[in-house]
Amino acid sequence: MSGPRKPIVLSPVGAVLAVVGAVTGCALPEPAADDAAPLLIDGGTVVAMDEAGSILEGGAVLVQGDSIAAILDRDAPRPQGVRRLDATGQLVIPGLVNVHGHAAMSLLRGLADDLPLMTWLQQHIFPVEAELVAPDFVYWGTLLSSVEMLKSGTTTFADMYYFPFDVARAAADAHIRAVAGPGVIGFPAPDFASPEESLAAAPEFLERYRDHPLVVPSVSAHALYTTPLNVVAAAAELASDYEAVFQIHAAEDATEEAQSQEANGMGVVEALASVGALRRGTVLAHAVYLSDEDIATIASSGAGTAHNPQSNMKLGIPQAAPVALALAAGVPVGLGTDGPASNNDLDLFGEMDAAAKLHKFVSGDPSVLPAETVFRMATMGGARALGLDDRIGSLEPGKQADIVLLDPRRAGLTPLYAVYSHLVYAADGSDVTTVLVNGRIVVQDGRVLTVDEDEAMRQARGFGDHVREVVERVAASSQEPS
Numbered sequence: 001m002s003g004p005r006k007p008i009v010l011s012p013v014g015a016v017l018a019v020v021g022a023v024t025g026c027a028l029p030e031p032a033a034d035d036a037a038p039l040l041i042d043g044g045t046v047v048a049m050d051e052a053g054s055i056l057e058g059g060a061v062l063v064q065g066d067s068i069a070a071i072l073d074r075d076a077p078r079p080q081g082v083r084r085l086d087a088t089g090q091l092v093i094p095g096l097v098n099v100h101g102h103a104a105m106s107l108l109r110g111l112a113d114d115l116p117l118m119t120w121l122q123q124h125i126f127p128v129e130a131e132l133v134a135p136d137f138v139y140w141g142t143l144l145s146s147v148e149m150l151k152s153g154t155t156t157f158a159d160m161y162y163f164p165f166d167v168a169r170a171a172a173d174a175h176i177r178a179v180a181g182p183g184v185i186g187f188p189a190p191d192f193a194s195p196e197e198s199l200a201a202a203p204e205f206l207e208r209y210r211d212h213p214l215v216v217p218s219v220s221a222h223a224l225y226t227t228p229l230n231v232v233a234a235a236a237e238l239a240s241d242y243e244a245v246f247q248i249h250a251a252e253d254a255t256e257e258a259q260s261q262e263a264n265g266m267g268v269v270e271a272l273a274s275v276g277a278l279r280r281g282t283v284l285a286h287a288v289y290l291s292d293e294d295i296a297t298i299a300s301s302g303a304g305t306a307h308n309p310q311s312n313m314k315l316g317i318p319q320a321a322p323v324a325l326a327l328a329a330g331v332p333v334g335l336g337t338d339g340p341a342s343n344n345d346l347d348l349f350g351e352m353d354a355a356a357k358l359h360k361f362v363s364g365d366p367s368v369l370p371a372e373t374v375f376r377m378a379t380m381g382g383a384r385a386l387g388l389d390d391r392i393g394s395l396e397p398g399k400q401a402d403i404v405l406l407d408p409r410r411a412g413l414t415p416l417y418a419v420y421s422h423l424v425y426a427a428d429g430s431d432v433t434t435v436l437v438n439g440r441i442v443v444q445d446g447r448v449l450t451v452d453e454d455e456a457m458r459q460a461r462g463f464g465d466h467v468r469e470v471v472e473r474v475a476a477s478s479q480e481p482s
């Protein structure tokens with residue numbers, strides 16, 4: 001661990017904050033209301049993830065409303081008239097950013113494991129989704145995942161799923177930041193009979209959530225192997241018109257490239273570039289099978305990629321995404337868990353550990369993707385991939401107050417020599433004690449404050465009974481002689 005490596009940043013925070021020495025009061029504050037007194041998270045080791053990689057022992061983060069007002073080092077005078085959250089002994093990190101997933105699929109977790117991607121999707125997931133996925137399913141599945149993500153330190157997740165209004169409603173209820181919105185796929189989906197209908201309805205969502213404090217509008221297309229290029233192009237254009245994030249699975253499986261060559265006369269990345277789908281705010285999920293030319297194309301476009309190492313490994317993708325090459329080329333690379341049915345958890349600490357080790361393993365080089373690089377991927381990298389790096393991803397004045405406290409005072413994390421090493425290789429989501437999203441405390445003492453967790457689990461068990469019935473019926477019908 002090092003001391004502060006750059007000058008203290010103390011931005012103007014309004015006249016209410018006279019800077020005159022240490023503050024008093026130590027009770028944990030109530031969730032912040034907009035008009036509440038500023039909150040000082042004081043005494044922890046602040047891992048800022050700013051450009052310089054500042055780590056401030058005994059530092060403080062001043063939160064005013066929904067934003068970070070100042071970062072203070074150990075010796076800086078503390079403002080008066082604030083509520084104080086004692087972070088002594090804890091690590092204070094930016095909220096983690098999960099750049100790719102399908103949150104509602106928590107209700108399908110463990111349903112069909114240990115199968116190849118196309119078998120898993122086409123014989124298990126798609127038939128069950130066609131029958132079961134409805135607004136309530138999506139709401140409760142997303143809410144359940146939001147609890148899991150918040151409790152393990154994720155404050156922003158990017159989602160691709162059906163019934164986006166219900167995804168957004170769950171995220172807003174849980175008070176987690178979500179990149180979500182309408183999507184298209186080239187066959188009848190649970191929410192729309194055709195991609196054209198989905199696109200026609202999409203502006204309603206994009207307009208309703210244009211300025212929402214937590215929901216960042218997005219348009220997604222499932223993939224080129226399920227969705228014709230002209231439909232993908234229309235979705236990308238709509239996203240661009242609304243300055244929304246555009247998400248698509250790309251180059252996840254070895255068959256995609258040949259399929260795209262046959263259908264479009266071009267590879268996956270080339271085809272996406274040809275219709276203007278690559279730009280800042282476009283996220284290519286997986287991006288495993290990329291040529292050097294593809295990486296150069298993505299880098300020059302400003303698009304980002306979502307690296308999902310555990311999903312790729314679990315689905316037997318036999319090579320690793322070229323993450324080190326993409327980073328070297330300047331591509332924003334974030335980390336994603338993918339859906340809970342293909343991982344099978346949403347803990348980004350596990351994802352960081354897997355990412356760091358996977359690339360060392362396949363390259364035979366332990367210096368590839370060092371811990372700090374991987375932690376940056378899970379924070380600023382994800383923010384950049386989503387085009388949200390001016391709002392989230394680091395602890396800096398002016399950014400949204402998405403902040404996580406983690407307690408390293410347990411046997412598995414003691415002693416602590418190197419912060420990033422512990423964060424990537426040794427910590428896990430259960431070390432998280434406190435989470436703020438948009439300035440509000442949503443997890444305290446490891447307990448989520450915004451959601452009735454028992455009720456969410458009760459609902460999930462109810463959906464689980466329906467899923468079992470459908471799976472048995474689908475299995476029985478697939479065995480009937482045709």
Ligand SMILES: [Zn+2]
Binds near residue numbers: 249338339
């Ligand atoms: Zn996915």
